[in-house]
Amino acid sequence: MPEEFTEQELHNLAMNVVGKELEKEGFEFMTVNSKLKKDPQFVCLKNKKLHFVIVRAISYPNNPATYDVTYMEIVKQHALNFKARTYYAGVGIANANDYSKAVIKGDKYIINFNGITEI
Template identity: 55%
Template sequence: MHVLTEQELHNLAMNIVGKQLEEEGFEFLAVNSELRKNPQFVCTKDKKMRFVVVKAIEYPGDPKEMDLFMSDLTKMKDHAIKFEATTFYAGVGLVNAADHNLPVYLDEEYLVDYDGLIEI
């Protein structure tokens, strides 16, 4: 069994958020999947630019808890102001479906805790 790496969890979270953005009619200007390189998505909708910072959070972490990333998010928000963009945080909780105490494995079921974008 292959435990998903931090990069693989990040990519999974980005796929979940990217699909939501696409379904909501966002147009992607840039996508960055490199860990700790923000934002992950630069997109537009209704002629407004949006920066989206995506974080994969493994159980028992709380994907709605932004405190751990506040310095990153503050830098992003300052950067976004220069581009007249709005900044959003997308925390995606991921947990092994069979046993919450086990890591997320490749090709095994997992649960997602994601409530959408949070404006910062």
């Protein structure tokens, strides 16, 4: 019987995608939190400035670029207390064989990630 990825496993996939991008862009990781519903996922330094990055795994057909504006404003206000900049990173994940089906372990999947967005 095919086993679907759990919500936490999809989140971990998204974390890996974003982590690699942040590394490539020269961010230095201060803390990494991969627990679901625990924000921010990444607290980084770049150019001596603090950055908070919120990561979300988004299932098809939802748009990974769309985020909860109200919630992100709350996170941004929290970040400002630390003089930090706030970013959103939505990672779309879909079953490569059939977008309407769940992502199955062992099957191919597609990642839709267009970088981090400053809030």
